[in-house]
Amino acid sequence: xxxxxxxxxxxxxxxxxxxxxxxxxxxxxxxQYDLFNWKNTLIFFGSMLIFDLTTTAINNxxxxxxxxxxxDYDYRTTSNVIGQEQIPEKVVIATIFVMFxxxxxxxxxxxxxxxxxxxxxxxxxxxIGILYTFGPVPLSRMPLGEIFSGVTMGFGIVFLAIYVNxxxxxxxxLIWSDEWVSVKVNxxxxxxxxxxxxxxxxxxxxxxxxxxxxxxxxxxxxxxxxLPYYIGKKYAVILFNALYYGSFAAVIVSVAIGFLSPIxxxxxxxxxxxxxxLQKFNAxxxxxxxxxxxxxxxxxxxxxxxxxxxxxxxxKYV
Numbered sequence: 001x002x003x004x005x006x007x008x009x010x011x012x013x014x015x016x017x018x019x020x021x022x023x024x025x026x027x028x029x030x031x032q033y034d035l036f037n038w039k040n041t042l043i044f045f046g047s048m049l050i051f052d053l054t055t056t057a058i059n060n061x062x063x064x065x066x067x068x069x070x071x072d073y074d075y076r077t078t079s080n081v082i083g084q085e086q087i088p089e090k091v092v093i094a095t096i097f098v099m100f101x102x103x104x105x106x107x108x109x110x111x112x113x114x115x116x117x118x119x120x121x122x123x124x125x126x127x128i129g130i131l132y133t134f135g136p137v138p139l140s141r142m143p144l145g146e147i148f149s150g151v152t153m154g155f156g157i158v159f160l161a162i163y164v165n166x167x168x169x170x171x172x173x174l175i176w177s178d179e180w181v182s183v184k185v186n187x188x189x190x191x192x193x194x195x196x197x198x199x200x201x202x203x204x205x206x207x208x209x210x211x212x213x214x215x216x217x218x219x220x221x222x223x224x225x226x227l228p229y230y231i232g233k234k235y236a237v238i239l240f241n242a243l244y245y246g247s248f249a250a251v252i253v254s255v256a257i258g259f260l261s262p263i264x265x266x267x268x269x270x271x272x273x274x275x276x277x278l279q280k281f282n283a284x285x286x287x288x289x290x291x292x293x294x295x296x297x298x299x300x301x302x303x304x305x306x307x308x309x310x311x312x313x314x315x316k317y318v
Contacts (some may be wrong), residue, residue: 001085001086001087001095002085004036005081006095008081008084009056009087009095010054010056010057011056011060011260014102015053017052017153017204017207018049018153018157020200021154021157021161021204021303022044022048022157023157023161024151024197025158025160025161025197026041027310028162028193028196029165029166029312030165031312032162032192033162033165033166034168035165040165041161041164041165042162043106043110043164044110044160044164046103047103047106047122050106050127051099051107052129053099054103054152057096059095059138059140061081061096062088063080063137064082064083078162088276091270103111110164112166113166114164115167115174116174116176117163117172118163120174121156123159124156125152125160132145132148132149140208140224140305141224142225143231144227144229146209146227146302147205149203149205149207150201152198154198154202154205155193155197158193158196159193159197162193170186171185171186171190171193172184173312176265184258189260195254198246198247198250199219199248199250199251199301199302200302200307201299202244202246202247203298203301203302204252204298205243206244207295209243210240210281210285210290210291210293211239211287211294212226212236213228213233213236213285214285214286214287216228216233227251233285237281237282237285238312240278240281240284244274244278244301247271247301248267251267251268252265252268252303260309260312261308261316263308263315264305264309264312266311269304272301272302273296273297274301277296277300278293280293
């Protein structure tokens with residue numbers, strides 16, 4: 001398998017959806033807790049990114065295996081990268097296993113560097129990531145895909161990026177003593193992290209929602225009954241719009257209750273390009289033309305958050 005074929009298999013262009021929550025979580029750990037552990041941060045980034053590549057490869061492989069063809073449409077050779085690039089199935093499977101083992105190894109290393117809570121949260125994220133694409137009825141083929149992708153990546157990555165830097169800052173901990181296992185959670189700190197991660201949750205969920213809206217007819221042919229199938233394309237588009245406005249509302253709430261610096265209100269500037277992009281998506285939902293709008297809006301929204309979160313850090317330490 002060539003490098004370009006591998007990059008298409010893992011859809012490297014979509015990995016920005018992992019990077020932004022990671023950066024936001026890391027910046028917030030420094031802003032809120034004055035803590036930064038470069039070693040744990042690098043280990044987590046490697047494990048997170050490689051596991052994301054793994055789940056995408058599994059998703060493409062499962063779509064390839066489960067695709068149903070008819071006389072005028074061959075999904076495997078027309079739309080799936082494995083068929084397009086003629087990648088042998090054995091090579092795909094071997095690649096998936098190697099990436100999974102590397103991601104798992106890095107995750108175990110991170111547990112030894114931090115504590116058992118990372119093992120618990122990481123295990124839950126791993127399970128959701130696998131079940132998202134694998135099994136009799138993968139989560140991605142259900143109307144739950146947006147919820148699981150948004151929460152797992154939008155909250156899970158932000159939380160872990162914060163926790164690997166501030167695992168001893170009183171956010172939460174897991175203690176295993178003999179036959180007893182106890183988990184202690186600081187509700188205020190966890191609520192703080194949930195609220196500041198809402199823009200990531202919503203904008204990541206929208207990437208999948210846009211994909212499912214655009215692929216609705218193709219998904220039905222391949223027996224994938226996603227959220228737009230159940231609520232209808234009209235209401236799916238309304239939800240797509242609402243989640244972006246909800247992202248900016250979350251920033252306002254975060255500032256109002258003191259979770260973020262007032263300078264974060266400048267992220268509302270991003271509403272202008274996001275609104276213009278939404279008008280284009282509302283006009284037509286075509287994969288080749290308008291799916292990219294979900295990526296653009298994700299980048300615009302979260303770039304603004306990263307820039308002004310970094311500015312908050314500068315103002316805090318100046």
